[in-house]
Amino acid sequence: MNKDQALGLLLFLGSAVGAVLYLWLVFFSPWQMLVLQITAFFAVGFILFILGWIGYTLATTPPPKPIEEIEKELESSKEELPPPPSTQETVTAESGEKKS
Structure with a gap:
């Protein structure tokens, strides 16, 4: 497993643990109302900041x-x-001759 895959796995596991913890805090903890108030405060605050x-x-x-x-x-x-060179007379780089 390379470094990027390990970081991806760590982010995935961290988000899964965070989701389970938030689920418990919102539905089963004694601090349900406080958790919802803090969540709403930060969500509205973020929108107002933007x-x-x-x-x-x-x-x-x-x-x-x-x-x-x-x-x-x-x-x-x-x-x-300055005006562009005329297309009638151009000098080729290889031969140095003028084309007409």
């Missing part, structure tokens, strides 16, 4: 440039580029 993270990201990310500004930049960059 929503807060999304909100923070939206609030702090600068807005994208308008498309008109991007088009102007592309046009100005095209003007700065």
